[in-house]
Amino acid sequence: NAGVTQTPKFRVLKTGQSMTLLCAQDMNHEYMYWYRQDPGMGLRLIHYSVGEGTTAKGEVPDGYNVSRLKKQNFLLGLESAAPSQTSVYFCASTGEFDYGYTFGSGTRLTVV
């Protein structure tokens, strides 16, 4: 039982490049979330999903896209990376009858 797994753990991108962050959970959770964490700003919700095939915008969705084609996976895409997207990205999931989130280990992304 791995919980929530994020790949990659680190990545450096050049401005304008694209990439996809993968989040996988093996707990059969319905709800999945992508947050970004920046110094002094806590964790801010980018996008979330309430089930397979569904996605919704969070607090800071601009510049990101997401997909949830399978219940266990939630992908976060950056089509054209910008230095402002330098951050640590956390995926989280929770079940229909759960309250707390289970977080992945994070992806540290640097855009130069």
Added chain:
Amino acid sequence: GENVEQHPSTLSVQEGDSAVIKCTYSDSASNYFPWYKQELGKRPQLIIDIRSNVGEKKDQRIAVTLNKTAKHFSLHITETQPEDSAVYFCAASIRYTGTASKLTFGTGTRLQVTL
């Protein structure tokens, strides 16, 4: 939407002393208030949570209190130890079974426990 404010941003206490971190929220409909601890370079981990039908909850050296009228909640850590040093985040959400909970986080408190 919900807005959560957290104070202080940094807190230094001596080992054995108590630490208190305070948060306020804006949405009176919020009913779920978790606290997360994040050690350096690690993922946030849930340490305690409280629901709006409860005023206080304790788990060994950790306690959380909730004042719904004033819309604030606090984390209390007693007999602090060096391993309590970390960043602590409060959060709030509207949570009902069968609906997604979108947690809004505070900006974090860096707690340092000195010997």
